Amino acid sequence: MSVQPLTPELLEIIAERFKVLSEPARLRILNALRVDEELSVSELIEKTELGQANLSKHLGLLHGSGFVERRKEGAFVYYSLSNEDVFILCDVMCGRLEKEADERQKILSRS
């Protein structure tokens, strides 16, 4: 995995991907798919508690940007994660959050 120079053009593409992950509803969908491997839209409605039309739009976006895969089976459509990279991203973010919490802790304990 070579590291590319971050040109303005590449930064635009990266920002676009971050935007897909910047919505709690979509992260909830991805997380539900991590737990359950593969879920139909109806099942996802229950797991995520999102409205049907709303969920469908989010799934369309997630699929269009390559985060999830779709499989049709009769009238049902099943979605699954393309890969687990998303959660690497979340873990790094969580690492950031932990560090920030530690910093705040230090500042508080000094006073």
Next chain:
Amino acid sequence: MSVQPLTPELLEIIAERFKVLSEPARLRILNALRVDEELSVSELIEKTELGQANLSKHLGLLHGSGFVERRKEGAFVYYSLSNEDVFILCDVMCGRLEKEADERQKILSRS
């Protein structure tokens, strides 16, 4: 760095952070700070080619969410990266992009 369970509340916080990174202008700012270590607002205006008020707002957001630090020196304000985690995130994103490009390549070469 322990991995936390991704509760809906945590996913909201994570989504918020992703949103900060979902804007090309802000990624350009962060990238400029990676190259140059520490820059004043005036210098950042030149490097990023953003308007003054616009840049100031982005910097406020980046600082408020802990991505950059500020240091006042007289009338000048200098900004620097809090840490390089952002670029780990970008690299993972780029890894995703590369994989997707490979997939497309495979599909094309099959036909």
Next chain:
DNA sequence: AAATCAAATTACCGAATAGAAAAAACAGGA
């Protein structure tokens, strides 16, 4: 004190988008 420079803030506009309701597309029975 007045003038100047740096940076932040405010006010406004326009574009993008989440959410919900309704309609449409699609597939499987009866």
Next chain:
DNA sequence: TCCTGTTTTTTCTATTCGGTAATTTGATTT
């Protein structure tokens, strides 16, 4: 074919947010 169930698409409203211009705040200099 009609009906039912699943999913997508369309349409609408309200909100959010980026960009710009104008103003304000703060610091330095003369």
